[in-house]
Structures are given as structure tokens and as C-alpha cells.
Amino acid sequence: xxxxxxxxxxxxxxFDGHVAVKNLSLQVPRGIVYGLxxxxxxxxxxxxxxxxxxxxxxxxxxxxxxxxxIRGRDGxxxxxxxxxxGLYKKMQVRRVLKFLAELKGVRMRxxxxxxxMWLRRLSLSGNGKDWGSARVEELSRGMQQKVQFxxxxxxxxxxxxxxxxxxxxxxxxxxxxxxxIVDLRQEGRTVIFSTHLMENAERLCDALCxxxxxxxxxxxxxxxxxxxxxxxxxxxGLGQDRTPAVNDIFADRSLVKALDDSNRTVELELAPGAxxxxxxxxLIDAGAGIERFExxxxxxxxxxxxxxxxxGVEPGMSxxx
Amino acid sequence: xxxLFAIIKREYLERVRSKWYIFSTxxxxxxxxxxxxxxxxxxxxxxxxxxLSHVIILDATGTQLGMRVAGDxxxxxxxxxxxxxxxxxxxxxxxxxxxxxxxxxxxRGENPFMGYLVLDSATLDGQSERYAGRNxxxxxxxKEIEDAVQRSLLSQxxxxxxxxxxxxxxxxxxxxxxxxxxxxxxxxxxGGLASALFSYMLAFVLYMMLVIYGQQILRxxxxxxxxxxxxxxxxxxxTDSLLAGKVIGVGAASLTQMVLWGLSSxxxxxxxxxxLASFGVANVQIxxxxxxxxxxxxxxxxxxxxxxxYAALFAAMGSTVTNEQDVQQAxxxxxxxxxxxxxxxxxxxLDPTSTLSKVMxxxxxxxxxLMPLRMTMIQISGWEIAGTLAGMLIGxxxxxxxxxxxxxxxxxxxxxxPTFREMSRWVRRAT
Numbered sequence: 001x002x003x004x005x006x007x008x009x010x011x012x013x014x015f016d017g018h019v020a021v022k023n024l025s026l027q028v029p030r031g032i033v034y035g036l037x038x039x040x041x042x043x044x045x046x047x048x049x050x051x052x053x054x055x056x057x058x059x060x061x062x063x064x065x066x067x068x069x070i071r072g073r074d075g076x077x078x079x080x081x082x083x084x085x086g087l088y089k090k091m092q093v094r095r096v097l098k099f100l101a102e103l104k105g106v107r108m109r110x111x112x113x114x115x116x117m118w119l120r121r122l123s124l125s126g127n128g129k130d131w132g133s134a135r136v137e138e139l140s141r142g143m144q145q146k147v148q149f150x151x152x153x154x155x156x157x158x159x160x161x162x163x164x165x166x167x168x169x170x171x172x173x174x175x176x177x178x179x180x181i182v183d184l185r186q187e188g189r190t191v192i193f194s195t196h197l198m199e200n201a202e203r204l205c206d207a208l209c210x211x212x213x214x215x216x217x218x219x220x221x222x223x224x225x226x227x228x229x230x231x232x233x234x235x236x237g238l239g240q241d242r243t244p245a246v247n248d249i250f251a252d253r254s255l256v257k258a259l260d261d262s263n264r265t266v267e268l269e270l271a272p273g274a275x276x277x278x279x280x281x282x283l284i285d286a287g288a289g290i291e292r293f294e295x296x297x298x299x300x301x302x303x304x305x306x307x308x309x310x311x312g313v314e315p316g317m318s319x320x321x
Numbered sequence: 322x323x324x325l326f327a328i329i330k331r332e333y334l335e336r337v338r339s340k341w342y343i344f345s346t347x348x349x350x351x352x353x354x355x356x357x358x359x360x361x362x363x364x365x366x367x368x369x370x371x372x373l374s375h376v377i378i379l380d381a382t383g384t385q386l387g388m389r390v391a392g393d394x395x396x397x398x399x400x401x402x403x404x405x406x407x408x409x410x411x412x413x414x415x416x417x418x419x420x421x422x423x424x425x426x427x428x429r430g431e432n433p434f435m436g437y438l439v440l441d442s443a444t445l446d447g448q449s450e451r452y453a454g455r456n457x458x459x460x461x462x463x464k465e466i467e468d469a470v471q472r473s474l475l476s477q478x479x480x481x482x483x484x485x486x487x488x489x490x491x492x493x494x495x496x497x498x499x500x501x502x503x504x505x506x507x508x509x510x511x512g513g514l515a516s517a518l519f520s521y522m523l524a525f526v527l528y529m530m531l532v533i534y535g536q537q538i539l540r541x542x543x544x545x546x547x548x549x550x551x552x553x554x555x556x557x558x559x560t561d562s563l564l565a566g567k568v569i570g571v572g573a574a575s576l577t578q579m580v581l582w583g584l585s586s587x588x589x590x591x592x593x594x595x596x597l598a599s600f601g602v603a604n605v606q607i608x609x610x611x612x613x614x615x616x617x618x619x620x621x622x623x624x625x626x627x628x629x630x631y632a633a634l635f636a637a638m639g640s641t642v643t644n645e646q647d648v649q650q651a652x653x654x655x656x657x658x659x660x661x662x663x664x665x666x667x668x669x670x671l672d673p674t675s676t677l678s679k680v681m682x683x684x685x686x687x688x689x690x691l692m693p694l695r696m697t698m699i700q701i702s703g704w705e706i707a708g709t710l711a712g713m714l715i716g717x718x719x720x721x722x723x724x725x726x727x728x729x730x731x732x733x734x735x736x737x738x739p740t741f742r743e744m745s746r747w748v749r750r751a752t
Binding site: 049052053054076080082083084085086087088089090091095099100102103105148151152 | 330552556557
């Protein structure tokens with residue numbers, strides 16, 4: 001079997017006494033979309049930087065495609081989009097892209113062709129407009145992000161690492177990005193992205209890892225994680241104003257173990273031994289206006305809150321995931 | 322290697338393409354032309370007013386002095402024009418009245434006089450004369466009138482002693498110009514002042530280049546850091562390559578600019594005759610010190626080593642800042658080294674052989690500016706140059722090592738600016 005795209009073993013990293021990543025081990029198989037989830041300050045960016053060899057771990061090993069160092073040839077197999085995006089503001093878009101391609105060892109002739117292809121594909125050129133010859137600072141934030149995304153893909157990497165790729169994107173551009181990620185996966189590439197937006201992770205990821213406070217909370221395929229954190233989950237739609245009696249039911253720990261209350265929709269996990277029928281009956285008795293009552297798999301969001309909530313987010317932590 | 326080249330190429334091309342670069346490169350020779358040619362044009366233009374002789378001369382001496390001055394003013398300024406001076410012989414007792422009339426004529430007349438000149442007994446005694454006129458504060462005019470009176474008085478006295486008028490003119494017409502030369506071990510060289518000026522300009526240009534391009538590197542590094550471009554680049558190349566590429570690329574751009582300035586200055590110098598002629602000024606010999614191939618090569622080496630020294634330090638400082646406000650503070654330590662060098666330019670110009678001059682031109686941080694200055698002023702022994710260069714290379718190696726270690730950590734550090742203590746910890750920790 002082929003080596004995994006990434007194999008992290010017992011990695012540790014601390015900055016000035018503060019432990020950013022604690023004893024982290026995880027494997028990313030080839031050809032999947034992998035999510036690195038966690039609250040802000042969990043150690044996501046530090047982990048990504050260590051994978052990219054931008055910083056070195058204090059202990060543990062990281063291998064990429066079976067090699068322990070990504071410098072040289074293996075570095076060219078990775079494309080990277082950092083969390084806080086930025087490009088040389090005064091440079092022309094095409095020149096920036098060419099420079100980034102050159103850094104990855106792409107031949108000039110190929111670079112030109114690919115740049116044109118990607119500019120068209122992400123609608124930065126064509127239809128009478130050409131943002132390729134504009135300077136970076138003349139582009140909107142969303143367009144700049146697209147340019148940087150192109151920069152991460154020009155050398156046709158096998159492994160693409162995107163740090164918080166959806167932050168700051170409008171729905172249109174976010175959709176374009178999702179489409180591209182799906183395309184890349186279908187081409188057999190491995191995509192890793194970090195996010196704290198569970199919805200994107202749920203829709204895109206084949207597998208994921210949740211880390212909090214520098215430690216792995218759980219990992220595995222999305223299906224197995226959901227099965228593992230099964231329990232009995234109910235998605236509830238409440239149409240009208242809630243009566244105090246309804247809130248009393250939600251507060252009853254013999255019936256409801258955990259609750260994610262989003263006002264009109266409520267996701268709850270039943271306490272062990274409690275049945276959905278009992279819950280439904282009591283809600284009707286309490287006069288709740290039920291619009292939806294569905295037994296569901298727990299959402300990643302719910303699992304995230306449960307697991308990370310248990311571990312806790314270290315207070316006062318800031319900076320990068 | 323290809324990646325390092327990509328970084329060098331980007332740094333070089335982006336700088337060379339910038340408006341500022343094109344502008345300053347083009348303006349260089351213009352600036353040079355201006356500072357060389359304008360003084361020549363001005364000095365040739367600094368002549369007395371053409372209608373200087375259009376004055377009233379109130380002659381209360383009872384001699385022919387007034388007439389003489391009138392004649393002198395005509396021939397002394399523009400030989401072709403006759404004097405327009407009006408001489409009025411007045412009695413000393415009527416002088417006050419005559420002066421008030423003359424004042425009126427100068428101020429209100431139809432075709433007003435420039436002014437009036439009073440010659441009296443004090444003038445005859447060789448003590449004083451008085452002039453009042455609209456050009457009364459024009460130094461050149463006043464000097465010219467003063468000279469005319471002096472010459473006239475002198476010739477009048479000589480004539481009284483029995484000399485012929487024509488002989489007097491021939492004997493008193495002297496126009497001396499001082500020409501100075503410098504004597505060195507290499508022999509006779511062009512004027513001391515011109516040579517000093519050249520050396521001063523060289524030191525100043527070197528200083529400016531180090532400051533301007535050093536600051537550009539600092540800002541470039543800060544931009545890469547704050548825009549997070551650095552992260553993308555560092556995921557492809559090592560920080561050392563990024564730092565080296567930056568220093569080499571920007572250094573090459575600055576060297577290109579200096580070479581272009583040098584070449585265009587030589588061109589301006591060669592065709593100065595044509596330029597001066599277009600201003601109606603006769604060509605003048607500008608004595609320049611002789612710069613041999615060896616000295617030129619040494620100047621280049623000193624600049625390159627000095628540039629690497631300062632550029633690396635500026636880059637390291639740039640990696641410690643994330644906002645514009647901190648730039649000044651961060652660049653201060655490096656700027657202080659540069660300022661400490663430039664303040665010694667004047668003492669060295671005055672005495673390039675003093676102990677102070679020697680020591681300052683040996684120190685690795687000031688040598689890049691001060692050794693070229695001394696080298697173009699006096700002859701410096703081979704061992705002294707070699708020793709200085711060796712010291713500079715050691716200093717340069719130390720500075721780049723230091724810079725690379727600060728840069729490596731600084732580029733990925735965000736938040737507050739590190740203290741010197743923290744930076745020294747980065748330097749010690751890096752292996």
C-alpha cells in the first residue's frame with residue numbers, strides 16, 4: 001500500500017514555555033479531503049507549519065509521502081495557502097503567479113499556460129476583463145484570495161494544504177473554492193484544510209481530526225466519527241413562542257443529555273434510557289408548536305461542541321490555530 | 322539554486338521597474354549636471370548690471386576723479402558701450418542739496434538713474450566713498466563701482482607723480498586667478514578643492530545608497546512578513562535563501578543605478594561644452610582626480626561588502642517589525658552605525674592622514690564609506706587596504722550570520738516587537 005500522504009507521530013511543539021501542540025499523532029491517507037478542526041488557538045496552524053517544515057517540531061516525526069524532509073523535490077509536491085492571505089501588493093498578478101510557480105520549479109512555458117487556465121477557471125480573466133495584468137492591490141479581497149489559491153496550485157501538487165480557506169470569502173467565491181476542492185479530489189490529489197466552520201467540514205471532508213488546546217480530541221472518517229458519537233439525536237423545529245414548560249423539558253437531565261439551542265431549531269441528545277416517543281409526548285403536552293421532529297445523526301457541530309467542550313478551550317489563548 | 326535565482330530576479334526586476342527607481346536613475350545625471358553646470362553658469366552670469374554706468378557722480382573733490390570714474394565704468398564693464406554716467410562737480414558746501422536732488426532723480430525720474438556716487442575729500446584721502454542706488458545691495462555692482470573708484474584714484478595719483486596715462490592703464494591692469502594643485506606620491510594632480518569635492522560626493526553617494534536601499538530592504542522584509550507572503554515563500558525555500566536573494570537582488574539594483582549614474586555623469590562631463598554653450602557660457606576645464614582601474618575596482622569591492630553588511634542587518638531588523646510605527650525604532654541601531662560613519666566625513670576631508678581618520682576608515686562598519694573617501698583623497702598603502710578589507714569581510718560574515726539567525730525566527734513571529742534580549746536568545750538558540 002502506498003505511504004500515507006502525511007504521517008505525524010508524537011509531535012510536540014512549544015513556544016516560550018507555552019505548549020502549542022501536545023503529543024499529536026495522525027495519518028492522512030492519500031487522495032482524500034481531510035479536515036483539521038479546532039477552535040481558535042487549538043494548534044492547527046502550528047501543525048500545518050510543521051508539516052510544511054516552516055518550523056521544526058521539538059519532538060516527534062513528520063513524514064510526507066514517506067519522506068521525513070519535504071525540502072527539495074518533495075516540497076514541490078505540496079501546495080500551501082496560508083491562513084492570513086497576502087501577496088506582493090505592487091506586483092502584477094501574472095508576475096506574482098509566475099514567481100510563485102518559479103519557486104516551485106515549474107518551467108516558464110508551463111507556468112504561463114497554467115496561469116491563463118486558472119485565471120479563466122476562477123473567472124479572473126475572460127469575458128472582456130483581465131485581472132491578470134492588474135496589480136494585486138487593485139483587486140478585491142476575494143479576488144486576491146483566488147490569486148493566492150491559484151499560486152498554491154500552479155505546480156500541480158499532489159498534496160494541497162489550505163489553512164482556513166473559507167474565511168473572508170463571500171458565498172459565490174466559497175462555492176467556487178468548494179467546487180475546486182472537489183475537482184482536486186477527483187483528480188486524485190490529497191487536500192487538507194483547517195477550519196472552525198463545521199458546516200464546510202461536514203460537507204467536504206472524507207476524514208477529519210479535531211484538536212483542541214494542542215491535543216487531538218478525536219480523528220477518523222466522518223462516517224465512523226458519527227457512528228461512534230451516535231447516541232440518540234433529535235432535530236426539533238419549534239414554530240411559535242416557547243412556553244416555560246418546554247424549557248423545563250429541555251432542562252430535564254433524565255430526558256435530555258445535551259442541547260444545542262438555535263432558537264427555531266434545536267438539536268438535542270437524549271439521555272441514556274430516554275425514548276424519543278417520551279420526549280415527543282411531553283413536548284405536545286407542554287403545548288409546543290412542533291414543525292419538525294426527526295431522529296438524526298449528530299452533526300459535526302454537535303460532536304465538536306461535545307468533545308471540545310469536554311476538553312475545553314484554553315482561556316486567554318490567541319493567535320493562530 | 323533556481324529558486325534563489327527566482328528570488329533575486331523578482332527583487333531586482335520589481336525594484337528596477339518601480340517608478341521611483343526610473344525617476345531617480347534618470348534624475349541622477351540631471352542632478353550631477355545641475356551641481357556642476359549651474360554654478361558655472363551662475364558665476365559667468367554674476368556680472369554687474371549692464372547699465373551700471375547710468376549713475377550720477379557728485380564730484381566734490383575739485384579734481385577730475387569724477388570724470389575718470391565715469392570713464393572707468395564704461396570701459397570696465399562692457400567695452401562697447403559708452404559710459405552713461407553724468408558727472409556733476411559740486412562744492413562740498415552744496416553737497417547735501419545735490420544729494421537730495423540726485424535722490425529725487427534716482428527715485429522718480431523718467432528714465433531713472435541706477436543711483437548716485439559721492440566723491441569727496443575723504444575719497445581723495447583714500448578713505449571712503451558713498452553710493453546710494455536701487456542696486457545698493459547688489460554686491461557685484463557695489464564691488465564694481467568700488468573697484469572703479471579705486472582704480473581711478475590710483476591712476477590719478479600716479480599721473481600726479483608724472484606717469485603717462487597710457488602707461489598707467491597698462492601697468493595697473495592685473496587680473497589674477499589662483500590655480501591650486503595637489504602633490505602626492507603619484508605626482509602632480511588636479512586641484513585640491515576639486516578632488517576633495519569629488520571624494521565628498523563619493524562618500525555621500527555611498528551613504529545615501531546604503532541608507533535608501535537598506536531602508537527598502539527593511540520595508541520589503543516587513544511587507545513580506547505582514548502580508549504573510551513569507552510563509553508561502555519559506556514553504557518553498559529556506560529563510561537563508563530568501564535573505565540572500567533579497568540582499569543580492571536589491572544590491573544588484575543599487576549597483577545598476579550607480580553604474581548608470583557614473584556613466585551618465587561621465588557623459589555629461591564630456592559634453593559639458595555643448596551644454597554650457599547653449600547657456601552662452603564658455604567651456605571650462607573641470608579638474609577631476611584621476612581614478613585608476615585598480616581604485617575603481619577597490620571602490621566596487623568596498624561598496625559590495627559594505628552593502629551586504631548593512632543590507633543583512635536592515636533585513637534582520639525588518640523581520641522584527643509588523644507595523645509602520647515600529648520601523649523607525651527598528652532601523653535605528655543600524656542607522657546609528659551609518660550616521661556614526663558619515664559624521665567623520667568632514668574631519669577626514671580636512672585631514673585624511675590623522676589618527677582619527679585612519680582608525681575610522683579601518684572599522685568594519687564605517688570602512689565602506691570612509692575608506693573610499695580616504696582612498697580618493699590620498700594614497701593609501703596596499704597593506705592598509707588589504708587589512709581593512711579583511712576586517713570588513715570578517716565583520717560582514719559576522720553580521721550576516723547574526724542577521725540570518727534573527728531573520729529565521731523573526732519572520733514567523735507576530736505580536737509585539739522583540740527586545741534585544743529576546744533577539745540575542747534567537748541568535749544563541751539557532752544552530
